Amino acid sequence: MRRYWERFKFHSLFIKIFLVMLFSIIAVAIASSWTTVRMSEKLFMNTFSITNSKVISQIKASFEAFHYSIVTATNNTQLSGTIRSFLSEEDSDSLRMLRTYYNMTTQMKKIQSTLDAYQVGIKIMGKNGRSYSTNTNNLLMSDRELQQHELTRNTLAEPKRLMYQFYEETMPDSAQKEAVIVGSKALMDRTTGDIYGTLYFTIHEKDFRSFYGSFVSTGNDVVILNKQGMIVSSNRSDLMGQRAEDLLQVARQIEEQQLAYQNTDFQGTDSILIADYLPSYDFYIVNLIDKQTALGQMVNGKMVVLFCSAIVAVALIVVFLIFRRLTRSLTLLTRQMSKITERNFHNYITVTGSFEFQELGHAYNYMLDELNEYVEKLVETQKEQRNAELAALQHQINPHFLYNTLASVNFLVQQGSQEKAVQTIHALISMLQNALSNVSESITVTQELENLKSYVFINHVRYGERIRVNFFVSPDCMDCHLPKLIIQPFIENAFFHAFTRKSGGYIHILISQDAGSLLCEVVDNGDGMDTGAADLPMSSLAGKRQLFTGIGIRNVHDRLVLMYGEEYGVTIKSAPGEGTAIRIRLPLMKK
Structure with missing residues (x-):
């Protein structure tokens, strides 16, 4: 990312001019293409709606022709005295009954012949319990079930009307249901008005679908709705039996307002809806057109995109070559001059x-x-x-530290603690040897620990052991090297400045390897301070007085940065009342 940013700076003038031209060309291409496509879409929609309206009219004519055949068969049935006698008279002698049945069968076959063009089954049921049905496409339920079924109840509720109802029957050889359209009419005596039977015309939905099946295609679907908004027929089997009140509402709106078409959203698809009413059936025929599919057939989106892209690409190449040549000399000089900052x-x-x-x-x-x-x-x-x-700093041993340490030794001798006094003198000698040697030398972690323990021992002799010091060092770090006097200033700072409000606490010294670096930490649970951020700048502690040497913590940080680079140094994290954590990051060095 940084490399690309550098290249952008060197070519900023060229890139700015080129981007202006780029966006201008793309904007013009998009605007022109969008306007052209929108105008084409509008023209296509108007033309398509007119064409599909004519298709709907043809489908409607097919339904009306079928309905006319049903009406003819119904009238012939009602006018037949033989059929009325079969459905209304009580049982008499066998010969007469056989003659009546024969005559009725002859009449029914004639009526059935008027419907040979359609796959329709006919069934009649009389008030005397007699029934007759053709051998094709009949309802699978028994006479008793049919007599008590909603199909019959709805028919008898409006005896003068030929009605069409939707019914799903379960197939005997499987658990699947098959949709059926049932036309039904009550058979009435014209003189008395008494109902003597019921007439049923049964056509399977797959045969009913044949009236419009040749007019559908992908994205161009037909749906037949009843007055309750249920889909009773469709070329899409997944819609069968579903309720679609939203489609019914739009279809009624088109019919009432005499609209050519209406845009709607059906099941998440942007669609065009054309509808017409079938009064004979009390159904709505709805033509659903997937707008995206229809427009995709008219406008080849890929070709439009490719053509526009080709024009834009050619224009951009020409602009690129011209402006690159004009700004090349200035770019080369700028690149050379900018490298001075590196x-x-x-x-x-x-x-x-x-x-x-x-x-x-x-x-x-x-x-x-x-x-x-x-x-x-x-x-x-x-x-x-x-x-x-x-x-100079290394050789500035603080006289107060020497005076107080020697005074402590004198006190130990007077108290008879000669062994502890000897240990204190040895610890002081070890510290002086380490401090007065070559500052540029590096020592191992093991040697640094000995020096730190000597310093802690002297402080415990002088001030007691109210501040506990613990060392936690990873074994794989013992042979690692680090500069002298790196950790001691921070322990010194914790001893004399971290516990001014608390009577005691602890100081933990932790040394480990972390991501290819040597990590030294000095953690205390003293008073802490408000850093205002996660890491306290080194300058915030620059004024802390060091009691053993003049090498303060600010000097430690600057020394590490000077020796190893900006990625190494000291960071401080602290909070009031919680303590302070010092992190010293060094390169991992072993000799």
Whole structure:
């Protein structure tokens, strides 16, 4: 990411001009394409709706022709005295009964012949309990079940009307249900108005679907709705038997307002809806058109995108080449000059081009010569000054520390604790040897621990053991090297500044390896301080007085950064009343 950012800076002028042209060309292409497609869509929708309205009219004509055949068969049945006698008279002698049945069968076959063009079954039931049905497409329920069924109750509730109802029957050879459209009419005596039977016409939905099956296609579906909003027929089997009140509402709106079509959302699909009313059936025929599928057939989206992309690509290539050539000379010079900020003072440029660019190149190279000479002198001076400061600080042993330590030894001798006094003197000698040796030397973690334990021992002799000190060192760190006097200043700071409000506590020294680095931590549960952030800057503790040497914690951080780089150094985390945690990160070094 950083590399791309650098390249952007060098070509910023070129990129800005190019982006302006890029967005302008793309915006014009998108606007033109969008306008063209919208106009085409609108024209297509108007044309498509007119075409499908004519298709709906043809489908409606097919339904009306079927209904006319049903009406004819119904009238012939009602006018037949033989059928009325079969359904209304009580049982008499066998011969007469046989003759009546024969005549009725002959009449029913004639009526059935008027419906040979359709796969329709006919069934009649009389008030005397007699019934007759053709051998095809009949209801599977018994006469008793049919007599008590909702189909019959609805028919008898409106005896003068030929009604069409939706029914799902369970197939005997499987648990699946098959949809059936049932046309029914009560048989009435025209003279008395008495109902002597019921007539049923049964057509399976798959045969009913044939009236419009040739007009459907992918994304162009037909749905037949009854007045309750139930889907009684559709080329989509997944919709059968579902209630679609929203479709019924839109269909009624189209019928009442005489609309050509209506846009609607059906089951999450943006659709165009064309509808017409079938008064003979009390059904609505609805044509659902998937707008995306229909428009996809008209507009080849891929071709439009490819064509526009090709135009934009050609235009962008031409613009790119022209502006790249115009800004190349300026980009090269900017790239060379910007590398000075990366401490690369030897990046001289080759002097070429016109007189103006040659003069500018000579001036740039001369500036690099002067800058290199100045930086080399400055770096050398800083190194010498830093070494001198560290050497001076190292030899500034605080006299108060020596005085108090020797006074403690004198007190121990007077008290008769000669062995402890000897241990204190040995610890002091060890510390002085470590402090007065070459500061640039590194020591092992084992040696550093000995020095730290000597320092802690002296402090316990002087001030008691109200502050406990614990060392936790990973075994794989014992041979690692680290600079001298790195950890001691932080232990010293914790002893004399961390427990001003508390009577006692602990200091933990932890040394371990972490992600390829040596991590040294000094943690106390003292007073703590408000850092205001996760890490306290080193400058916040720069003024703390060190009681053993002048090498303070600020100097430790600066020394590590100078020796190893910015990724190493000291961070501090603290909170009032909770204590302070010092983290010293060093490179992992073993000799």
